Amino acid sequence: MYFKNRLYWALLAAGGLVVMAGLYAVYLMEHHGHIVTGMNNQIVWGIPHVFAIFLIVAASGVLNIASIGSVFGKPSYKARAPLAGLLSIAMLAGGLTVLMLDLGRPDRIIIAATHYNATSMFAWNVLLYSGMFALVIVYLWTMMERRMNPWNKSAGLAVFGWRFILTTGTGLIFAFLTARQAYGSALLPPLFIVLSFAWGLAVFHVAQTVIYAWNEKKLDPAILQRKKNLLGIFVISSLYMVAAYHLTNLYFAHLTGFERFILLDGDIYPGLFWWGYLVLGNLLPLALIYWPGLCKTSCVLTASLLVISGAFALLYVFIIGGQAYPLNIFPGHEVSSSFGDGQIAAYHPSLPEFLLGFGGLAIAFIITMIGMHVFDFMPQDKSYIAD
C-alpha cells in the first residue's frame, strides 16, 4: 500500500512534468510566434492537431461503453460506464487544451464566445464540446449519486445522441473544406464516428487493464472476451470506412493524383498509411484479437495499444498528408510559384509541437489518475453476467 501510494504521487508528478513541458512549448510559441514550430503557410495544421483530434475523437468513442450500458441496458457495460465517462472528460479536456493553446492568439479565446459565426463548424464545435463536458458530468452524477439514479437512462440517452453529433461535427470540420482534395467528402463524419468507436474502446481497454492491475483484481474472462470481440468489430468497421473513402477517391479521375500521393509515392505518407495504419494499427491487432486461443489480458492490451498507434499514423496521413498535396487551383496545368504552388509541401515537426501534444495527453492522464484516486471508478461486476 505504501509503495502504491508513492507510485501514485510519482506518476502524478511525472504527468505534471510533461504538462509543464507542454506549457513551456506554449510559452515559446506565444513569445516567438509559430516560427518555432514546423507549421508554415502550406501545412497550417500540424502535430498538435493530430494529438488534439485523436483525443477528441477517442473521448467521444470511449462513451460507447457507457451507451451500451445505459441505453441498451447491458450490465457488464453499465458497470464500466463511470470509468468511460471519466476517460471521456479527461481526453476532451486534453484535446481541447491542445487545440486552444495552438491558436495564434490563445489570449483571445473569449472572442469565440462573444463573436459567434453560425456558419462556422469551429464555432459549432465550441458549443458541442462544452455541451459534452456538461452532459457527461451530469451523466456521471446520475450514476454516482443514488438519488439521481432515476435520471440515469435519460442522461445516458442524451450523451448517446450528443456524442454522435459531436463526432459528426469533428468530421465536418474537414468535410466542409470545399477545395482540398483530401477533404470535402460527406463520408468523413460517419468515418470519424466509426473510427471513434475503435479508438475509444482501445483507450478504454488500456485504462481498464491498468486499473485492474492496480487494484490486483482479475477481469472476468467472459467480459474480456466480449470487449475483445467488440474491438475487433470496430476495427474491421473502421477499416471498411477508410477503404470506402480511398476507393471512391480513386474512382474520381481528378482525385487519382492525390490518392497516388497518399498511397504510393508521396514522401513518408504511403509508408505511414500501409505500415503504420494498416499493418500495425489494423492487421496486427485483428490477428491478436481473432487468433484462436489468444485471449489474454496482455494480448488485448497489446492490440489496443497498436490500434492507438495506428490512429496516430492515420491522422498524420490524413491531416498533414492532406495539406502537403498541392491545391489544384488550375486543373489541367502544371504550376509553379514562390508560394509552393504545384509543390509537395515539406513539414518537419518541431520539439515544441510534440511537447504541446504530449502535454495534452498528460492532462488527460492526470485527470484520469486523480479521478480514479478520489472517486470509485473501479468496475463492479456482479458474479453472474446476464447479457
Added chain:
Amino acid sequence: MSDIDLRRRNFLKTSLGAAAVAIAPGMLLFDAAHGKSEAASSKVRWGMLIDTNQCKSGCDDCVNACNRENGLSGGTGPTDSQWIRKIEIRDVGSGRELSLPMMCQHCEHPPCVDVCPTKASFRRADGIVLVDRHLCIGCRYCMMACPYKARSFVHEPLHDQNPDVPRGKGTVEACTLCVHRVDQGLQPACAEACPNKAILFGDLNDTDSEISIKIRSVASVQVRADLGLNTGIRYQGL
C-alpha cells in the same frame, strides 16, 4: 427636505456638464481624425480584370509594390507572408505557358468567411474580403478553406509596420485589395505598379465602368469557377 433635493439636482447638473466637457474634445478629435467616414456601399462591387496576355513572366512589379505598400518583408520562405504571388502555369496538353498574379479573389461567397469561428473574416458591403485583426484568434481554419491559398499566417513578431495596414503576430492576413487606398479613391498598389497595365481595377456593378465594359467585350474567366464562389478577380486570356 427640498434643500436636499436641490443639492441633488445641482450635483446631477454639474456632473452632466463635467462629463460633456470631458467627452466633447475627444469626440471632436475623433471626427477630425477620421473625417466624415462613409460606410462601404453594396452598390459598389470592387473587382479586377487581369489580362494574362499582358502579364510578363519574370516580372514581379506587382508583388514588390504590394510588399512596399503593405509593409511585408518580401521574403519567400514557407513562413513568410505573401499577399500576392506570380504563378507560372503550363497547359499539360498544349504546352501553352502563362504567367499571372494570384491573390485573394474577393469572392461573393467566400469559404474563409463561412468557416471563421469569430467573424474575423468578413466581406465588406463593397465586396472586399478582409480579416479583422482584433477578432482573429489565429485558428487558421480560413487558410484550410481558401481554394486559392491566398492567406498567410504571421509566424513572427513584426516591426516597422505601415500605420495604414495594421498586422499582427498570430493572426491570418491576405490581400485587402489595398482597401486603405481604395477608400481614398486610389487604385490598389499592384494595379498601379503594373508596367503593362495588365491589372484593371474598378467597380463591377457600374455598367459604365472601364472594367465592366471590358468584361462585356472580352472573354474572361473566374479561377475555379466550378466552386461557384463568384470571385471579384477575373482573368482574361486564361
